[in-house]
Amino acid sequence: MLEISELQRDYITEILNISMGSAASVLSEMVNEAVSLSIPEIDFLPRCDAAHKFDQINTVKMSGVTQRMSGAISGDALLIFPEEKTLTIVRALLGDTVPVESLTEMEQEAMCEIGNIILNSVVSSVADILKREIVSSLPHFIKGTGKEVFSVESNNHDDLVMFLKVDFGLESQSINGYVTLMLNVDSLHDFLSQLDAQINAI
Amino acid sequence: MLSDISDINSGMAESAASTSDHLLGQVLDQSENGLFLVDTHRRIVLWNEWMVQASSISRDGAIGHPFTEIFPSLRGKRIESVINAALDTRTASLLSRSLNKAIFPLYFSETGDEKQRIEQSVIVKPIQSDGHDYCLIQITDVTPMVQREGVLRVLAKEAEEAQKAAEDVSRFKSEFTSTVSHELRTPLTSIRGSLGLISSGVMGKLKPEVAKLVDIACNNTERLLFLINDILDIDKIESGKMDFVMGPVDLMVVLRQSLEANQPYGEQYQIQYVLKKIIGDLKVYADTGRLMQVLNNLLSNAAKFSPEGAEVEICVLQNDSMIRIEVKDHGAGIPLQFQSRIFEKFSQADASDTRKVGGTGLGLSISKAIMEKMGGAIGFNTVEGKGTTFYIDICVIDQV
Numbered sequence: 206m207l208e209i210s211e212l213q214r215d216y217i218t219e220i221l222n223i224s225m226g227s228a229a230s231v232l233s234e235m236v237n238e239a240v241s242l243s244i245p246e247i248d249f250l251p252r253c254d255a256a257h258k259f260d261q262i263n264t265v266k267m268s269g270v271t272q273r274m275s276g277a278i279s280g281d282a283l284l285i286f287p288e289e290k291t292l293t294i295v296r297a298l299l300g301d302t303v304p305v306e307s308l309t310e311m312e313q314e315a316m317c318e319i320g321n322i323i324l325n326s327v328v329s330s331v332a333d334i335l336k337r338e339i340v341s342s343l344p345h346f347i348k349g350t351g352k353e354v355f356s357v358e359s360n361n362h363d364d365l366v367m368f369l370k371v372d373f374g375l376e377s378q379s380i381n382g383y384v385t386l387m388l389n390v391d392s393l394h395d396f397l398s399q400l401d402a403q404i405n406a407i
Numbered sequence: 408m409l410s411d412i413s414d415i416n417s418g419m420a421e422s423a424a425s426t427s428d429h430l431l432g433q434v435l436d437q438s439e440n441g442l443f444l445v446d447t448h449r450r451i452v453l454w455n456e457w458m459v460q461a462s463s464i465s466r467d468g469a470i471g472h473p474f475t476e477i478f479p480s481l482r483g484k485r486i487e488s489v490i491n492a493a494l495d496t497r498t499a500s501l502l503s504r505s506l507n508k509a510i511f512p513l514y515f516s517e518t519g520d521e522k523q524r525i526e527q528s529v530i531v532k533p534i535q536s537d538g539h540d541y542c543l544i545q546i547t548d549v550t551p552m553v554q555r556e557g558v559l560r561v562l563a564k565e566a567e568e569a570q571k572a573a574e575d576v577s578r579f580k581s582e583f584t585s586t587v588s589h590e591l592r593t594p595l596t597s598i599r600g601s602l603g604l605i606s607s608g609v610m611g612k613l614k615p616e617v618a619k620l621v622d623i624a625c626n627n628t629e630r631l632l633f634l635i636n637d638i639l640d641i642d643k644i645e646s647g648k649m650d651f652v653m654g655p656v657d658l659m660v661v662l663r664q665s666l667e668a669n670q671p672y673g674e675q676y677q678i679q680y681v682l683k684k685i686i687g688d689l690k691v692y693a694d695t696g697r698l699m700q701v702l703n704n705l706l707s708n709a710a711k712f713s714p715e716g717a718e719v720e721i722c723v724l725q726n727d728s729m730i731r732i733e734v735k736d737h738g739a740g741i742p743l744q745f746q747s748r749i750f751e752k753f754s755q756a757d758a759s760d761t762r763k764v765g766g767t768g769l770g771l772s773i774s775k776a777i778m779e780k781m782g783g784a785i786g787f788n789t790v791e792g793k794g795t796t797f798y799i800d801i802c803v804i805d806q807v
Contacts (some may be wrong), residue, residue, distance in 0.1 A: 235485065274439050276497075299505050309764060311549070311556050315505035325498050332496065340497045342529055 209249060213397065216404050218247055220330050221369065228326040232319065236298045239372035242323065244384075248368040249393070255366040255385060259285070259351025265345055267347035268308075269382070270320025276330060277337035277395075279385025280364070282328055284320040284371070285347075290380045291316055297375045300301055307312055308346075317344040327369070334399050335392070357384065441513065441527075441546030444534070449474050452541070461513035462527055478511060486510055489531045493542040497533040504528045504549050511546060526550040585642045586636045588767055595635065595716075599628045637769040641752060644776040651780055655690040655804045658730060662723070665702040669710070673719070675708040684722040686764060690804040693729055697777045698801070701785070703799050704770040705734040712738035712795070725803070733798045740791035749787065750775040774799075 208218075221244045229242040249260065260265065269285030286294065295312045298319065308316060321344040333341040347354050369384040388396065430536070431630040435442055435458035444453035454469040462469075464477060472491065473484045489500035502510055504526050527548045534541040602625045604610060606618070613621060615653065643649040666680050673680050691698075709719040713736045720735040741749060753768040771785075778785040782800040 229460075233487065309556055309559065311503070311505050314501070314503040318501050318506050318746055321499075321501045323680040325492070325500065327613060329492075329496055329498065338497060340533065343532065344497045344501055 209397065212383045212404060213382070213400055215249055216400060217334075218244060220334065221327060222246075222321070224326040224330040225323070225371075226320050230404065231322055232298070235375070236300075238298070239374075239376055240298070241372070243372045243374070244369050245372060246370035249388075250366050250368050252364045252366050252387070255368050256352050256355045258368065259355055259383070265289075266348060267351055267354050268316075268346070269302050269354065270324065270344045271347050271354075272321070272324050272328075272344050273292070273342040274339050274387070275342075276339045277335050278339055278386075278388055278392040279330060280389070281385075282324045282341065283347075283355065284382060285322050285385075286373075286380060286382040289347060290382065294319065294373060294375070294380060297377070313346040316344050320344050323384065331367075331386065335396055336399060337395075364389055381395065439548075441511075441544075441548075443469070443489055443544050445474050445494070445542045445544065449490070449494075451477060457546075458513075460516050462511070463514075463516075480512060480742045481510075486529065490542050490544070493531050493533040494540050497535075497540070499533065499673060500530070500531045502527075502529040504553060509609075513546070515550075526553040537807050541754050581642060581646060584638060588639045588642070592632065592635050592639075593630055595628060599625070599632065604626060620672055627732070634769075637773060641769055642771065649762070649776075649780065651694040651697060653692060653694055653781065656693045656695050656731075658686065658691045658801075659691045659693060661699055662702060662721070662732065664708060665699050666721070669703060669706040673710045678710050678717045679715045679718045680706065681718050681720050683720045684724065686723050686725050688728060688729075690726070691801045692804050693781050694777075694800060695782065695784070701777050701799060702732070704774045705799070708770065708797070709734050709736040709738075709795075712736055714738065728803050730749040730803050732802050733797050735794060735795050735796040737794040740793055740795055741787070741789040742791060746789065750785070 213370065225242040225244055229240050232240040232242075236353050266288040267285045268281060268288040268291045271284075272282045274280055274282055292308060292354050295308060299315060324344065325341060328339050328341050367386040367388055369386075371382045371384050373380040373382055424758055428568040435453070438455055438457060441457045441461055442453065442455040443451055443458050446452050448525065450471060450473050451469045452465050452471075454464075458464070459466055462477075469477055471554040481487055485500060489502065492500065507527075507529070509524045513525045522731070525546075526549050528547045530545045531549075532543045532545070534543050545707065549641075565794065586754070604622060605613070606621045606625055622690050630771065631691060644720050662682075666682070706721075707721070713719055717737045719737075721733075721734075721747065722735070724731045750771050752772045776800070781801065783799060785799050787795055787797045789795040
């Protein structure tokens with residue numbers, strides 16, 4: 206596991222939470238209901254450990270949203286929740302929904318939009334820290350076990366994963382989900398040195 | 408690039424700069440999606456035929472004009488901020504129909520007097536060409552999907568309500584049965600008590616014809632009580648409220664008690680219970696009262712369905728940790744078509760039999776539930792015309 210200093214961790218957390226705040230206000234405005242988003246935990250893990258962590262966290266099915274990133278960093282950005290939580294989030298936000306056991310086509314599309322808003326916020330915060338551009342693709346809905354959604358096919362085992370715990374707060378409850386971002390070693394070093402430069406400039 | 412794009416647009420109408428531009432223009436115009444392109448000045452630089460039809464704004468009316476001038480109602484809305492994000496930070500976005508009701512004021516063109524708004528799903532993507540940034544907005548008509556899900560919603564809600572109604576009826580039925588049965592049992596018990604006293608002669612010797620009538624009344628009261636107790640048992644089983652006090656039970660003691668208790672009943676049908684095969688003293692894991700209830704049911708059934716003068720044979724067999732008690736009659740056997748329903752509630756092979764042999768048709772259903780609750784099993788082997796062997800299997804604790 207990559208060691209980052211407390212200061213670095215605090216700084217990243219702070220920046221990400223600011224952008225989560227604006228993502229939450231976009232969502233709140235859209236659904237006309239109080240939505241809060243926060244990131245209480247950050248880890249940097251090798252890719253295979255991150256997949257394992259998902260399985261440990263939850264052996265039940267996960268579902269969520271993925272986007273491809275290219276530019277300063279390339280790889281996938283993921284937002285995932287235990288599958289039934291996705292149902293809770295979408296149905297709480299949409300209000301009137303179809304009472305069936307899995308998300309309908311349109312509910313999946315709504316989940317994609319929610320994921321898109323959250324992932325775009327995280328990706329743009331990282332791009333801001335890097336001071337470089339990251340282009341992200343359109344979101345796709347995914348589901349499967351931790352290992353399946355977090356495909357471990359990558360040949361590059363040096364890849365690291367920025368692993369964020371996300372608290373998705375709705376009026377009546379708080380739901381835990383996860384955001385992961387692929388970082389190759391070069392971009393990670395870049396990321397940390399830019400981070401230090403910004404911390405020192407404070 | 409801007410001039411190229413303008414060429415594509417003008418190519419749709421008149422002379423094209425090149426064949427490929429003309430072709431591209433045709434492709435865009437044939438698209439079943441709304442497509443338009445915005446440049447960094449937020450001006451519209453491409454506007455396909457779908458957009459012309461749905462917005463009633465001509466290509467000339469749109470191209471070159473700021474996006475917010477064409478759609479003033481969208482100023483400051485989420486769509487404007489995602490277009491800005493695509494142009495400023497090259498971020499792609501999705502605006503779902505569910506979270507953004509009818510984003511653009513776009514309408515179906517062939518809907519008579521009343522304009523019907525098109526339900527939309529919108530994607531916004533950054534595009535770069537020759538060093539220029541653009542934002543592509545693609546609109547998909549999801550009206551059919553919205554209608555489909557509307558129907559699905561109605562059907563799902565109806566199904567939910569129907570299920571709830573069915574559950575209410577079932578609960579009501581169960582509560583009703585339980586209440587009525589309890590209410591019936593109390594007066595019936597006192598009727599039985601009173602008839603018992605009269606029949607025993609405590610109140611004075613009865614004339615033979617009166618005694619006969621009182622006996623009929625006694626027997627029928629008894630039958631009614633059995634029926635009510637069975638109904639209450641079924642109710643308890645179905646609501647999961649049947650209590651079991653499980654523990655080690657002396658099997659042979661219970662079996663002998665049950666045989667003794669059923670002896671008068673057997674005599675009534677003129678049959679003889681015969682203990683053919685027994686094993687030593689054994690303890691099984693069961694609830695004494697409930698095990699006795701099952702044995703009584705099997706023994707009385709065997710008597711009811713035996714021909715007069717026949718024997719009912721009882722065997723106790725052991726196979727490792729399981730004990731099997733068999734009750735064999737020499738009756739008519741169970742017809743093939745009835746065998747699969749034998750353990751169902753209110754089932755007797757021949758409905759006309761109910762009157763002839765008595766019983767509620769609940770006994771075997773109750774016995775099966777009891778055996779399963781005690782971790783055992785119940786079953787039968789039958790040969791039409793020769794007889795039936797019912798058996799129960801139950802776990803041994805140890806050999807005493």
